[in-house]
Amino acid sequence: MQSVIRPALVLFGALTLLCGLAYPLLVTGIAQAAFPEQANGSLVKQGEQVVGSRLIGQHFSVPQYFWGRPSSTGPMPNNGAGSSGSNQGPLNPALQDAVKGRIATLRAADPDNRALIPVDLVTASASGLDPEISLAGARWQAARVARARGLSRAQVESMIDAHAQDRVLGLFGEPRVNVLALNLALDAAPDMANRTQTLHTR
Numbered sequence: 001m002q003s004v005i006r007p008a009l010v011l012f013g014a015l016t017l018l019c020g021l022a023y024p025l026l027v028t029g030i031a032q033a034a035f036p037e038q039a040n041g042s043l044v045k046q047g048e049q050v051v052g053s054r055l056i057g058q059h060f061s062v063p064q065y066f067w068g069r070p071s072s073t074g075p076m077p078n079n080g081a082g083s084s085g086s087n088q089g090p091l092n093p094a095l096q097d098a099v100k101g102r103i104a105t106l107r108a109a110d111p112d113n114r115a116l117i118p119v120d121l122v123t124a125s126a127s128g129l130d131p132e133i134s135l136a137g138a139r140w141q142a143a144r145v146a147r148a149r150g151l152s153r154a155q156v157e158s159m160i161d162a163h164a165q166d167r168v169l170g171l172f173g174e175p176r177v178n179v180l181a182l183n184l185a186l187d188a189a190p191d192m193a194n195r196t197q198t199l200h201t202r
Contacts, residue, residue, distance in 0.1 A: 044180060052180045056080050057131040060183065063109055064148035066133070066141050068179040069120055070102055073128035085126040099123065110144040132176040135164055149186065159185060 031039035042054040052058055057068040059077040071077035072086035088095035102122040107113075118137040124130075138160045146156040163177050163185060 044184070046184070051184070053080075053131070054178055054181065055131055056129045058180055060179065062148075063144055065183045065186070066138055066145060066179050067106075067121070068133055069130045069137075070098075070122065070124045071128045071130075072124040078129055080129060083127045083129050085128055086124055110141070113140065113143055115140060131180060132165070132178050135160065135175050135177060138177050138179075138182065145186070156186075159189075 028039075037043075043050050044052045044054055057071060057078045059071070060067050068078075071079075073079040073082045073084055075082070086095065086098075088098075099122045103117055106117055106121060118134055118140055120130075120134050121137045121140065139157060142156045142160065143153050145151075146153045149156075160177055160182065163182050165176050165178070167173050167175060
């Protein structure tokens with residue numbers, strides 16, 4: 001029996017050290033050396049204060065900010081510890097009611113905007129954490145944001161264009177904009193109403 005147990009324990013200990021200690025330390029070290037920003041969560045800072053992550057959406061509900069995609073995570077929207085979709089199919093009455101409520105909220109925030117609402121503004125992503133919206137979703141909100149900030153729509157749309165991201169590798173996904181980055185850029189340009197040139201973020 002000892003001849004069987006001893007090799008098993010030695011193998012168990014070796015694999016524990018290799019897979020549970022050496023490999024994680026190696027991967028962590030490579031990540032910190034080669035991709036420190038991504039390895040630490042792609043955090044966004046204002047000065048020394050962390051205000052979010054480029055990978056996780058935030059809930060905005062006041063008119064002067066762009067709003068992101070709805071989130072189905074619990075117990076709060078965009079909960080990084082509870083990433084999940086609603087798992088509700090398109091024929092589910094609960095989903096239909098939720099979409100109707102979101103449409104009503106968007107219409108109430110901008111009653112003069114009668115354009116069709118882009119689908120990403122009223123449906124959650126599979127992760128519930130999507131930090132980006134389509135360019136159509138951003139432009140649909142441009143008039144409301146411009147009015148709330150005392151800007152022209154052209155000024156706000158120029159900032160959307162300045163923060164637009166193309167398809168991944170030019171092939172995957174759709175052109176989009178990071179909602180947090182766009183809102184921070186708006187806050188960083190308080191004198192934007194007096195500018196006539198193309199806007200740039202700091």
